[in-house]
Amino acid sequence: MLISLPSASDCKESDVTPESFYFSRRALLGGSVAALTVSALPRWADAADPSPYADVEPGTAPDWFKAKLSDTKWQAVTVKGEAITPFKDATHYNNFYEFGTDKGDPAKSSGSLKTEPWTVVIDGEVGKPGRYALEDFMKPYQLEERIYRLRCVEAWSMVIPWMGFPLSALLKQVEPTSNAKYIRFETLQDPKSMPGQRSDFALIDWPYAEGLRLDEAMNPLAILAVGMYGRELPNQNGAPLRLVVPWKYGFKSAKSIVRISLMSEQPKTTWQTIAASEYGFYANVNPTVDHPRWTQAHERRLPSGLFSPNIRQTEMFNGYGEEVASLYAGMDLRKNY
Ligand SMILES: Nc1nc2c(c(=O)[nH]1)N[C@H]1C(S)=C(S)[C@@H](COP(=O)(O)O)O[C@H]1N2
Ligand SMILES: [Mo]
Numbered sequence: 001m002l003i004s005l006p007s008a009s010d011c012k013e014s015d016v017t018p019e020s021f022y023f024s025r026r027a028l029l030g031g032s033v034a035a036l037t038v039s040a041l042p043r044w045a046d047a048a049d050p051s052p053y054a055d056v057e058p059g060t061a062p063d064w065f066k067a068k069l070s071d072t073k074w075q076a077v078t079v080k081g082e083a084i085t086p087f088k089d090a091t092h093y094n095n096f097y098e099f100g101t102d103k104g105d106p107a108k109s110s111g112s113l114k115t116e117p118w119t120v121v122i123d124g125e126v127g128k129p130g131r132y133a134l135e136d137f138m139k140p141y142q143l144e145e146r147i148y149r150l151r152c153v154e155a156w157s158m159v160i161p162w163m164g165f166p167l168s169a170l171l172k173q174v175e176p177t178s179n180a181k182y183i184r185f186e187t188l189q190d191p192k193s194m195p196g197q198r199s200d201f202a203l204i205d206w207p208y209a210e211g212l213r214l215d216e217a218m219n220p221l222a223i224l225a226v227g228m229y230g231r232e233l234p235n236q237n238g239a240p241l242r243l244v245v246p247w248k249y250g251f252k253s254a255k256s257i258v259r260i261s262l263m264s265e266q267p268k269t270t271w272q273t274i275a276a277s278e279y280g281f282y283a284n285v286n287p288t289v290d291h292p293r294w295t296q297a298h299e300r301r302l303p304s305g306l307f308s309p310n311i312r313q314t315e316m317f318n319g320y321g322e323e324v325a326s327l328y329a330g331m332d333l334r335k336n337y
Contacts, residue, residue, distance in 0.1 A: 054087070059231045072143040073142060091237060095152065107234075113190075123261050124180070141165035142165065147161045149318050153291065155300060158302050161230070163226060164225035164226055177262070180264065182212065183211060185259070187254050210243065224242070242255040246318055249284075284324075286337070287314040298311050
């Protein structure tokens with residue numbers, strides 16, 4: 001089976017292959033992994049008026065979440081002049097391979113995910129390791145609303161109002177040792193509730209894992225999110241706890257986190273393990289470094305249709321350069337993609 005790969009400069013938006021390319025390709029190849037060489041929001045925290053966003057499906061928030069609502073810092077960070085993606089799109093066009101590889105699969109299948117009770121483990125190079133029930137884990141933190149662009153490596157994007165707290169606040173609590181240089185995030189592994197983990201041709205070596213350098217994790221833009229659109233996270237968006245790192249491609253933002261580990265060495269991450277030549281550890285949004293199979297110069301902003309594709313230029317660091325460029329001073333971002 002020959003698959004011809006156009007050079008990045010020939011790529012049109014319509015050529016972009018989703019990350020699920022690997023799944024279908026592996027099926028074609030009869031399961032041989034070795035053959036994969038290709039490389040203005042009012043203050044609304046009023047329970048009577050639960051959300052300022054249109055058409056938000058109400059959830060069933062746990063009590064600890066409801067208790068934090070009235071003390072939430074709304075619009076702590078916003079995106080000027082770009083519309084917030086409708087709730088419907090943000091919750092029905094998802095990547096969450098634990099529930100299947102089609103964009104609609106997570107919304108359809110993630111009802112089986114049980115998010116209460118939920119336990120988070122903190123371990124590795126920390127002075128204060130621990131194992132917490134989520135409501136205890138969340139106790140020290142005030143929620144902030146962070147309206148961020150989300151840019152997927154597949155060249156589509158959204159603007160999502162997350163609710164969470166800075167990852168740096170967690171790091172202060174757990175006291176990384178002097179050996180801690182990286183942080184690793186691990187998603188739940190539970191084939192009973194996650195059909196994608198049962199499928200025969202799942203190429204991912206579960207659980208899904210991601211990581212950051214410690215100084216990246218300390219950047220004030222990096223958050224752990226527990227909500228979006230004024231409510232708790234829907235399952236398909238990574239309930240009950242996920243990472244959001246807005247200057248990096250979406251795959252860095254691991255969902256449904258059960259374990260956070262401080263490490264002395266750079267952790268192996270899921271997409272890097274699948275195809276290191278295409279998905280790097282850094283994965284900073286960069287319009288000047290193309291994916292081997294498509295351009296990263298522009299993106300499709302959802303909602304996007306045949307007659308209004310809504311294409312826009314991709315910005316360096318997804319528009320967050322002022323805040324994060326200094327993290328990469330002196331680094332060759334072509335090599336460290
Ligand atoms: N555990 C896990 N986390 C994940 C993924 C996944 O498949 N599994 N997909 C990633 C990708 S590729 C993207 S673009 C974002 C999508 O987040 P959203 O569905 O909330 O928009 O989640 C990321 N986090
Ligand atoms: Mo993605």
